[in-house]
Amino acid sequence: MNVWEFDKLFLFVAFVIPGFISIKAFELFHPANTRDGSKQIVDAVTYSCVNYALLLLPIFWIENNKIYECSPYLYVCFYVVVLFVAPLLWAFLWKKLRESQAFQNNAPHPTQKPWDYVFSQRKSYWVIVTLKDNMKVAGKYSSNSFASHAPSPEQIYLEESWELNGDGGFERPHNESAGVIILSSEISYIEFFKLN
Numbered sequence: 001m002n003v004w005e006f007d008k009l010f011l012f013v014a015f016v017i018p019g020f021i022s023i024k025a026f027e028l029f030h031p032a033n034t035r036d037g038s039k040q041i042v043d044a045v046t047y048s049c050v051n052y053a054l055l056l057l058p059i060f061w062i063e064n065n066k067i068y069e070c071s072p073y074l075y076v077c078f079y080v081v082v083l084f085v086a087p088l089l090w091a092f093l094w095k096k097l098r099e100s101q102a103f104q105n106n107a108p109h110p111t112q113k114p115w116d117y118v119f120s121q122r123k124s125y126w127v128i129v130t131l132k133d134n135m136k137v138a139g140k141y142s143s144n145s146f147a148s149h150a151p152s153p154e155q156i157y158l159e160e161s162w163e164l165n166g167d168g169g170f171e172r173p174h175n176e177s178a179g180v181i182i183l184s185s186e187i188s189y190i191e192f193f194k195l196n
Helices: 006-015 017-029 037-054 056-064 072-099 114-120
Strands: 125-131 136-141 155-158 160-164 170-173 180-183 187-194
Touching (some): 006 037, 037 072, 056 072, 125 155, 136 180
Antiparallel strands (some): 125 136, 125 187, 136 160, 155 180, 160 170
């Protein structure tokens, strides 16, 4: 059996590629532990079928009105949208639906870890990280800071490292500090304070 025969290649492109595009787009929106691609074939075929089901009326109209004969360019553009653009759109709409309050009342949030939820918002904070040995590391998490996302291990880079005063408040930045990286294996908990 030659997989490079046109009919087999056509079936692969038609029933696997749109699903894989949807899966990969959703993984970009909500990073998680990715599964092996060979194990996602059934999901990809299922999502491709959902893609066609949602686009059934436009596909039926394009085919029934023989658009290929009238305007081959429009026909090709339409199927580029069906195969490559619509799967991205469905993943984006599914992301928005999963994040809506109405959906969250009946289903879990799509972001798996609070770490990813907090840092994906890209808000600025004053941060106090308490390490497992009870040492405190304080700093500023802002536009030049970074936090890792799933499936990578949690790590945080604070763009400014600060000295705490006796009352636990932020006193001053460390001299000539270029920030600090903290590994999750050392963290006991993190406190966030609004950065005005």
